[in-house]
Amino acid sequence: MTQVRLQVNGAVREAEAWPGESLLYFLRERLGLFGSKNACEQGECGSCSVFFDGELVCSCLVLAAAAEGAQIVTVEGLEDDPVAARVREAMVAAGGVQCGFCTPGFVVAMTGLLRGNRHPSDLETREALSGNLCRCTGYVRIFEAVRRAGDALE
């Protein structure tokens, strides 16, 4: 085991980890941050989406040790984020949440999209969210939530 020290959601968090542990495993099992979900483990589903120095990544495909020195923000760290707040409200209002398993990952990805672009085109939305899979909604209501959140951010 080695000591891993990360900047997570604005605070220094430290825990023991075995070498080669993924950031996702570290966040969930060592730090108790269960918002990032563990599903495909192969970067296809986006349920483990986090921001790594502001960039959207799949935390299952990052080593915890490689995140030393970087700023990590998980869905928990978006609690007071004004864009994420509108995204959460819009997801509820538009019915973009069904089973909920993909939702935290979508909230992170949608926040990333709307930070840079308040009114993305449908194509831009589809592309930006193409790394996140939802098996319930069929995406229509999630795309609607992007539009509503964008409007609410005006």
Next chain:
Amino acid sequence: MLRLPRLRYLRPATAGEAAASLSKLGSRAMFVAGGTDLFPNLKRRQFEPDTLVQVPPLKGVRRVDGHFEIGATVTLAEAAADPGLRAALPGFAEAAGLVSSPPLRNAGTVGGNLCVDTRCNYYNMTYEWRKSIGFCLKKDGDICLVAPSSPRCWAVSSSDTAPAAMVLGASVVLVGPDGERELPVAELYRDDGIEYLAKQPHEVVTAIRLPAPEGLLTAYVKLRRRGSIDFPLAGAAVALTLDGPIVTGCRIALAAVASHPLEVPEAGAFLAGKRLTDETISAAAELAAKPARPLDNADLTHFWRKKMVRVIVERAIRQAATPSTT
């Protein structure tokens, strides 16, 4: 549940140190850059190193003497968004932007995509799946499950950026423990699904150099099931120059139709000196598709993929030539 094996993880400060580490550790160690291809493979036990050596940050997209020099760890997202690259070499920028999905392009690198592992339906599966069906040549087994009588592995080259770089006559900079050398991208690959890279395992790709002469027209068209995420089922990269309506030079290379990115010089040569018309474009695409040998080891049927090679080559030629001809 898929988990990474327990690994030692080294973060050397320079490419030279990274190469020295790998040279010392031999086949027990592997380089990792963005990790978007390697980590899923490690979770499926397709490689079993005990040490990962991080490729140190090699950033920057620079224009020098009619070339672009892209650091090997520039992410695919950065390359795809770079205004200079998009303007001068849209084919390469487009290829980078068509790899996988946004979160993977934010982590995956240009150097990593050039070295991306070959793929096969019988290989890119979990350890348990592979064990249940019987292991294949590429990992743990002794037969090819696609072509059982074949002595070789037919896993498919799945890099989008490699053919886009090849048609430019690009080269990679390799750093080994004893120094640096430049190798044309066309010579970086071998026609083998297992030993698909011609570089030494301890040589690290540190940069890619893309010639960008004035007036070069480029395009990359990708075939896949979904509009995102998927690896290429085929890809067509085109680089051409025109003198008025006449083609003065043309190079075409294909992704995902062989174990290496496949340049089709006959098709490019055919177009040279000709006017771009529906007939010449179609004839060139026919020639380009001829050597493509998709096998029954990727998504969708290989008959359809073979037919579609012609179609995407046509589209790529038209896209490169726009607005000059259409």
